[in-house]
Amino acid sequence: MDSHDNNNSSPWGLAAPAPSARIAPKIWPVGALCLAISDALQARFHTVTVEGEISGLTKASSGHWYFSLKDASGQLRCAMFRRAASLVNLPIQEGDRVQAQARVTVYEPRGDLQLVVESLRLAGQGNLYEQFLRLKAQLEQEGLFDSARKRPLAAIPAGVAVVTSVNAAAWHDIMTAFRRRAPHVPVLLVPALVQGQEAPASLRQALQKLYQGIEQGTLRRADGSHWQIDTIVLARGGGSIEDLWAFNDPQLARLIVQSPVPLVAGIGHETDVTIADWCADVRAPTPTAAAELVAASAQQLGQQLSHRQDRLAQVMDRQLLGQEQRLQRIAQALSRPSALLARHGSRLDQYAHAMRLAAQSQLQRTAFRLDQLQLNTPRSVQKSVQQHSQQLAQAELRLRMLDPQRVLERGYAIVTNPAGEVVRDALQAMPIEPLHVRLAKGSLRVQVLDVKE
Structure with missing residues (x-):
């Protein structure tokens, strides 16, 4: 019999091979493994664009941003360092849906998968929103948003x-609001396209025709009566930024600020903002709100009228009370004329006494000042007066010596012809001509007998 005690033999009598030596497994340090995973992820994905909702946004004092991007299926932690964050010109806030361009890495201290974000933009808007911001800045520089106008x-x-x-x-919402709040206010529909490529031109054309009709008074109702328009409402329901883009047209914005009457913009929902909203005189969050701003309800008007009536009654009561008190004072004064005259007489006596005292005081002050002037007159002034007196006496003596009467007293005479002209030459006289001779005492009328040179 064959023996089967040998464990190294095979059932067919062959020897089994010896067991091979086992290879020892590589032992990874945690940090090194995190780094290796990070390198592998970056090599596999490099730079990716991820879309999701901002959650847990924190803007650190260092300038770094920390947040999470999430959607219905997952969530990723994100870090955006100061240099990249400073380049974001959008008003990023909690709940915004964004597109992030980022690198996939592992944060070794915690072993967390994270995105290092290089740039952000709002999802669903992207280039349109950036174009909106540039257009807004341009029109703001032109002064279209100036609150002063x-x-x-x-x-x-x-x-x-x-x-x-x-x-x-x-349009339906606006008319519903008007019928409910102010059915007495007439409303004119100016139809225009509010969405699509042709909408900006359609809106501009509608406004231009409306402006012309208001300024020229050519707007007529079906019965031929004149429309009196003192308010314009530019309205459209909500939608995406693409749907509302017609209201960001720069030519439309410049036309809005030329409105001859106040213009209210009620475009989209409360969170929707267009260039037209910034240019309008008043911005309403919705079309219905625009109608409510334009037309106060009958209840509000009644309250305003009641308030003004109360104020008018208060003013009239004060006026009447004041006039009544004045009449009472006048009646009391007229009922006792003697007392009134006595008071006025006493007042006149007081005035007269005060005037006398004032006059006496003024005279005393004037006399005192004259005395002081006489005492303080310098001797040089007195000498100057004497010199001028002597000069005047000498001038008077010279004038007296030149007096024609003195010449006549020395035996001379003044001869004048009938015309009153002084005869200085014999040839000035004519024979038989009468002459007048003035002497020192009296005068003579003579006749020329003969003329000799």
Whole structure:
């Protein structure tokens, strides 16, 4: 019999091979493994673009941003360092859906998978939103958003023109609000496209025709009566940024600020903002809110009228009370004229006494000042007066010596012809001509007998 005691033999009598030596497994340090995984991820994915919702946004004082990107299926931690964060020009906030360009890495201290974000932009908007921001900055520099030019709305509008699509829900919402709050306010629909490539031109054309009709008074109702429009509402329902893009047209923005009457923009939902909203005189969050801003409800008008009536009554009561008190004072004064005259007489006596005292005091002060002037007059002044007196006496003596009367007293005479002219030459006289001779005492009338040279 064959023996089967040998464990190394095979059932067929062959020897079994000897067992081979085992290879020892590699032992990884944790940090080294994290680094290896990070290198592998970066080599596999390099730079990726990830879309998700911002969650847990923290903007550190160092300038770094930390947040998570999540969607319905997963969540990734993200870090955006100061250099990259400083280049973000968008108002990123909690809950925004964004597209992040990032590198996939592992944060070794915690072993967490994370994204190192290099750039961010809002998802679903992207280039359109960036274009919106550039356009907004340009038009703001042109002064289209200046609050100083914005006008208040009429308290009670005479007529409202609504520029929107005839089939839009915004038109239905606006009319519902007007019928509920102010059915007395007439509303004119100015139809225009509010979405699509042709919408900007359609909106501009509608506004231009409306402006012209308001300025020229050519807007007529079906019965031929005149429309009095003092408020314009530019409206559209909500939608994506692409749907509302017609209201970001720069030519439309420049046309809005030229409106001859206050213009209200009620475009989209409360979170939607367009260039037209910034240019309008008043921005409403929705079309319905625009109608409510334009037309106060009958209840509000009643409250305003009641308040003004109360204020008017208070003013009238104060005026009447004041006039009544004044009449009472006058009646009391007229009922006792003697007392009134006595008071006035006493007052006049007081005034007269005060005037006498004032006059006496003034005279005393004037006399005192004259005395002081006489005492303080310098001797040089007195000497100057004497010298001038002597000069005047000498001038008077010279004038007296030149007096024609003195010449006549020395035996001379003054001869004048009938014309009153002084005869200085014999040839000035004519024979038989009468002459007048003035002497020192008296005068003579003579006749020329003969003329000799």
